[in-house]
Amino acid sequence: MSQIALELKDVQKTINKKEIIKGVSLTVRQGEVYGFIGPNGAGKTTTIRMIVGLMKPTGGDIKILGKSIQHDYKEAAQNVGAIVENPELYPFMTGMQNLKHFARMYQGITRERIEEVVSLVGLEKAIHTKVRKYSLGMRQRLGIAQAILHKPKVLILDEPTNGLDPAGMREVREYIRRLADEEQVAVVISSHLLSEIELICDRIGIIKHGEIITERYVNEDDSDAVEKxxxxxxxxxxxxxxxxxxxxxxxxxxxxxxxxxxxxxxxxxxxxxxxxxxxxxxxxxxxxxxxxxxxxxxxxxxxxxxx
Ligand SMILES: Nc1ncnc2c1ncn2[C@@H]1O[C@H](COP(=O)(O)OP(=O)(O)OP(=O)(O)O)[C@@H](O)[C@H]1O
Ligand SMILES: [Mg+2]
Missing domain, CATH: 3.30.70.980 (YebC, transcriptional regulation domain)
Structure with a gap:
């Protein structure tokens, strides 16, 4: 089995005495796509914010390729790419300018790499247009391009198909699957709709009221099923x-x-x-x-x- 890329151990978050995340544990391996499914308010974004270091857990530990996001932030964060809620883009800049701006935050992102991600997400035509003229789907694509620019080993996407039309959703799904298969990226993709991402996930975890209530392989031939x-x-x-x-x-x-x-x-x-x-x-x-x-x-x- 491939290496564990992301590990959450008993992660908790309490805000104003309210337990929002009640001890979430999960692991995602390299090349695996993990669907993080739950109804609105279940705690998906909160968990994701903690994984990417935007929020501190009040308990537990999060590791990216073995490095703790709390104690080894720099090294851990290097290996994470993410879109949390909405991609952070500058509307007054073109797609290309956004990517270049983002590329400066990391070391060693070449012009070739930028061009590679642009074609990977199919944005060649619109890349020199200002982002404020982008459709929602184009913004999502640019967001994904930005998130994978530095070749992260762990990619976290919070509802990346939000607002996309069916064709757009399919493209995003196919693209994510390819990233996992070809580049061995570990992907966590959240959604409140199972049917939307079930097709590309290897495994899904269902979160409700801040707890993972079940986790299963999508094509699992488990012994329970035989009894069923x-x-x-x-x-x-x-x-x-x-x-x-x-x-x-x-x-x-x-x-x-x-x-x-x-x-x-x-x-x-x-x-x-x-x-x-x-x-x-x-x-x-x-x-x-x-x-x-x-x-x-x-x-x-x-x-x-x-x-
Ligand atoms: N900063 C905060 N302060 C207080 N409560 C918060 C905060 N952030 C989130 N919550 C609460 O935590 C719960 C989980 O919210 P979260 O945004 O993680 O859910 P979600 O699963 O991402 O939902 P959605 O599908 O609507 O995006 C909600 O009840 C929300 O009101
Ligand atoms: Mg959310």
Whole structure:
């Protein structure tokens, strides 16, 4: 497994006696994209502000490539690129001037590197236009270009697809995935919408009321899932007969037209199909429906994405 790039250990934040972050622990490895999902007010931005050193935790520790952001700020911060809430851009400067201005804060950013990031985010055409004339999507792209200019090993993006149209969102997603795959960047990307970033994340953590309530791999084939019942749709010609057979087997079933929707464990599927066939039911299709992450998320958060 690749090296741990970002590590949070029991990170806490209390403001005016209010516990906003209640002990968040997580690790992100190089090349991994971690989705940080939670409803509005859950504590995503607050956690992110602490990761990038904009706010001090009241407890716990944050390490970037092994360096503590509290005790070794300079070294740790060198390896972080971020957009927190909105990219910090100067509207009266062109995109290029913004990048150059930002480049001065770091050592060794070449002209070639600036051009490379401009083309990576697809801003060649607009790069000499003043930022105040940029659309939201163009601003986001420039923000990302700025955040990755110094080749950070950890990239933190707080709701980077905010306000983008579907095509823009897709581009940002694809671009982030590429950064992780090709440059081994560890990416944390926050969102209040799971469906928006689920596609590119290796792992997601769900935060609610300042706590990570669950964490899972997106394509995980975990042992829990084997225990879990799968929704199976069976297409038949004689739904009433099939219903009777299934009920006699004590299978959890509902009828929708000629489709029967049953809840089965994986290994129960073949005997159920076999029994139906033995009762001369003609089967036209058997389809397993995996609960999407979205459904699982709604279950976990009580169906309330935005509170
Ligand atoms: N400086 C502050 N002082 C007091 N309370 C704060 C401060 N910053 C954040 N909070 C509170 O902390 C909680 C978490 O806020 P935060 O901005 O981290 O949420 P979020 O998950 O980023 O939400 P959103 O999806 O709306 O961006 C909220 O209840 C907010 O009101
Ligand atoms: Mg936020």
């Amino acid at each position: 019942k799968i929704k199976v749709v069976i297409d038949v010609n004689e739904p009433e007969d099939a219903m009777n057979v299934l009920k006699s087997m004590e299978v959890d079933v509902v009828q929708e037209g000629k489709q029967l929707i049953v809840q089965l464990q994986r290994e129960e599927i073949p005997p159920v199909v076999k029994t139906l066939v033995e009762h001369h039911i003609s089967i036209y299709g058997v389809t397993g429906i995996k609960a999407t992450l979205e459904e699982q998320f709604l279950e976990l958060t009580g169906g309330n994405v935005i509170e």
